Amino acid sequence: KVEEVLTDGRRVITFRNGTKKEISADKRMTTISFFNGDVKKIMPDQSVIYYYADAQTTHTAYPDGLEVLQFPNNQIEKHYPDGTQEIVFPDHTVKCLYSDGFEETFFPDGTVVNVEKNGDKIVVFSNGQKEIHTAQFKRREYPDGTVKTVYCNGRQETKYSSGRVRIKDEEGNIILDKK
Numbered sequence: 186k187v188e189e190v191l192t193d194g195r196r197v198i199t200f201r202n203g204t205k206k207e208i209s210a211d212k213r214m215t216t217i218s219f220f221n222g223d224v225k226k227i228m229p230d231q232s233v234i235y236y237y238a239d240a241q242t243t244h245t246a247y248p249d250g251l252e253v254l255q256f257p258n259n260q261i262e263k264h265y266p267d268g269t270q271e272i273v274f275p276d277h278t279v280k281c282l283y284s285d286g287f288e289e290t291f292f293p294d295g296t297v298v299n300v301e302k303n304g305d306k307i308v309v310f311s312n313g314q315k316e317i318h319t320a321q322f323k324r325r326e327y328p329d330g331t332v333k334t335v336y337c338n339g340r341q342e343t344k345y346s347s348g349r350v351r352i353k354d355e356e357g358n359i360i361l362d363k364k
Contacts, residue, residue: 187199194210194288203220213229222238233258241257248345250266263271281289286302296338306318313328324334339355352361 198206212327215227217225226234252264254262270282276317288300291296308316315326
C-alpha cells in the first residue's frame with residue numbers, strides 16, 4: 186500500500202488492488218473507493234453511505250438504525266429499527282409493511298389498500314366506494330349505502346339503500362328479489 190499526506194491534511198491510502206481510502210484532515214470522514222467502482226463513505230455523524238456501482242444503488246445506514254436504499258429507478262425503501270418498511274415507488278405509490286404483518290398501500294389517486302395479517306383486504310377508493318376481500322366473500326360498499334357481496338361459492342347478494350334485496354345463485358339466476 187502507498188500512503189500520502191496531502192497539503193490540506195487529508196490522508197490517501199492506495200492499496201495494491203486499486204482500492205483507495207481517503208481520511209479527512211479532522212479524521213471525521215472516511216471515503217473508500219473500491220476497485221470495482223463501489224464507494225463507501227463514513228460520515229462525521231457515523232452514518233455510512235455505500236454506493237453499489239454495478240446496481241447503481243445507494244444504501245445509507247444511520248446511527249439510530251434507520252436504513253435507506255435508493256434504486257436507479259427512483260424507488261426508495263426505508264427500513265426502520267422496529268421492523269417497519271416504507272417503500273416509495275417511482276409512481277409515488279407508498280407501501281408500508283409493519284412488523285406485525287399489517288400492510289398499508291397509498292396510491293397517487295387516493296386509493297388506500299389495507300391487508301391484515303390473515304390476508305383480509307380492505308380497499309377504500311377515492312370515490313368513496315369500499316371493497317372488503319376475505320376468504321369467504323368479496324363485498325363492495327357504495328356511498329349511497331348499497332352493498333354487494335359475492336361469496337366464494339359464487340352466490341351474490343345485493344342490498345340496495347332503498348331496502349331492496351336481490352340474491353342470485355352461483356349460476357347468476359335470481360332466487361330472491363324483495364323490494
